[in-house]
Amino acid sequence: MTDSVSRIALAGFGAWGQMHARALGAIDGAEVVAVYCHGESSAKAAAEHLPDVPRFDDYEAMLAAGGYDVVSVTVPNHAHSRFACLALDAGANVFLEKPAGLSLRQCDEVIAAADRTGGRVAVNHELRVSHQWKAVRDIVAAGDIGPVRYQHLSLFRHKFRQGSGGWRYDPQKVGSWVLEELVHFFDLVMWYAAENGRPARVRTVGNGGTDGLIRNFAATLEWADGSAAVLSQCLSGFEHHTLLEVSGETGAVRTWWTGAMDRTPHPEFALKVQRGDREPEPIDIPRSGEVFELEENLRLALAGFREGRSIFSPREARLAVEICLAADEAYRTGAPVELPR
Template sequence: MKPVRCALIGYGAWGSHHARAIVESPQAELVGIAARSEASQAAARGALPGVRVVGDYHELLTDPSIEMVDVVLPSDLHHRVGLDVLRAGKHLLMEKPMAINEAQCDDLIRCAKEQSRLLAVGHEFRLSSLWGKARAMIDEGAIGTPQYALIELWRRPYRLGASGWRYDIQRVGNWILEEPIHFFDLARWYFSGAGNPVSVFARANSKQPDHPELQDNFSAIVNFPGGAYAVISQTLSAFEHHQVVKITGTRGALWASWSGALDRTFHPSFSLKHFDGTDVREIPIEKPTGEVFELVDEINAMAAAIRQGAPLPASGEDGRWSVAMCLRAQESVDSGKPVSFRTS
């Protein structure tokens, strides 16, 4: 298969990992990088001397040989830049969150359809050999019908991001859109057999009385049709990076865990246990798991979708649902009441 010619917009701490993933993918070729700051441009040139580096991403969008663009920018820029990419006739891989509100998500979905371009959203947890194995076992009936899930993260505070954008609520949207969005997506994915979620009740608090919008601790209960529910919980007031997913069903249970010094460590520890109602056994995981590994799989999946028509791991519609779930959770935090999901 001919490698897909790719451009990357954004070369910060996470963007550099996307660049590495594209380079490591046998199905993709990195031919251009757009970075706003001179420091980021210099870093990109030093790391990737054979790749064109520019300051204005529009220069890359005029290159007819570029087929796909990977956007890794602060959240408030996703809508505008994403529309520019699609209108230039390029396939789009958008880092999560897809956008900071549902109207912007709708714009991107509509534009992708109008341009007949693919729109994928970076929910790379779906490609994990660990979290994905849990989904595969659910599909195989290993625990019967899923009834309950706990998705919990214990971690250090967020990085500031370039120019401190992640701590500017006008730019980030809200902190639920940052990392809990992955967990909302996982919950919806694991309970897909039950249907889309129907309501959410959430709580949050902050260590900073003068910045209550910067929520260090967050928990939500997401309700699904038929009585199934998921508990999603995160603290940013801790240390290292430890995530657990526990899922129980009518005939068994799964317990998955992942730990590392940072979220992007290349040397994590991880495990998956299955209880069949009688015995507990350790499930082998086929390869190392973590966001830095799944990025390569995400690029491969995007290339396969472009070249072979393979399904996207997370479509624009999936990305919109994840944003909607986070926004309804924020509404619940603000009101102190459960909030239903709108169906349109």
């Protein structure tokens, strides 16, 4: 990697891999130099959108060809950890889509590979750089609402896209729909309540589906200090609507986002904070949405790699996977799951 140019090999060119390519195209000093396509449709898309970029139908052959500094991994969930480890062993830094793995063992394999090779891995939890969702953490960290005592986060959306070959509807490939989507929101509520320490237990209820593919799912995270976070995910809805409410000891935050779909460039959103007994105050948000946040997170990750650091390491991302797995277990067993301290 030179000081001015990051050479990126794309591992995967499905719908989200194509989003990565568009985002990278908007970043100064980012150059896509290779793309791995695991099927005919993705190869055709790469030929159309990246006609001058070498295409590979064998991931290890792409790695062996060299000429890159960073591998951006956007393959289905079950392959995340393996592709990341192979890229690290090939001498690359890795921008890794969430989740970091479908098990804690897979997460630990990525962590160990990064430690062994000295490579950096940035896991893509893009909401952490959002003007909207990061603003909530900034408000909490500034002490504007006091210690966090209660959180409510709900997602109401249309059903998932199938993904290439229907992988989002294959439990062996997606892991679960908690790991596919709620992993973002478990990460957020634990970030907002970071001063409260690790959650102590998780309880869940739900309906509509089996084998981890549950359409209507609700989880409660409980902390030892009595604070709590309630998260719900409805995949039986329409459009894409997210609501967050956070109550602290001396104030509260409420924010929402709505769009025709998750990747819309023209959503509606708002954020208000109440500090003490004052009237709720609207907070200006210049823009919000994963279309924008992916680009910003890639920009920050590449800058971090050039400086020899990760903006969000697999060791940090592991906790959200741990909580997702515990929530899935709580649903399977019908009993609360105690979390290790």
